[in-house]
Amino acid sequence: MVASATGPLGENLMTRAVSRTVLRTHRRPLCWFSDGWHGYAAILHRAYRQPQSRQGKTGRRKLVVPDTVSLTQTVKHRDEHGRLLSVAIRMARWEQARDPPGPCTWSDFMERCVIG
Incomplete structure (x- = not known):
C-alpha cells in the first residue's frame, strides 16, 4: 500500500488517497484496481x-x-x-480509446481468471 486516507466514504476521501499516492510515487504510471464506484475514473483523470x-x-x-x-x-x-x-471486470476508458489494455492490467486480469 502506498497511501491511505480515513473518513466518511466519498469523493473527498478518495481524492485525498489518490493525491497522496500520486505524490509518493512521483507521478509514475500505475495500474489502479477498484470496486465499481463511478467516481474513481474522474479522480484519476484529474490526478x-x-x-x-x-x-x-x-x-x-x-x-x-x-x-x-x-x-x-x-x-x-x-x-x-x-x-x-x-462479477464483471471492466477497464475504465479515458477520452481516447485504448486497445489492447496496458500490459500490467492484462496480466493481472489473466492471473485472477486463471488462479481465481
Missing part, C-alpha cells in the same frame, strides 16, 4: 492528466491521461437478497 504534445496547432493544449495509467474495476452484481449473481 494524472497532462498537456498533450503540440502537433502544429495553436491554442490551449488538450489535457489527457497517459496510456500507461489504467483503471480496472470489479463490479459485483447482486439480487434483491444480497446474494452474488455475477
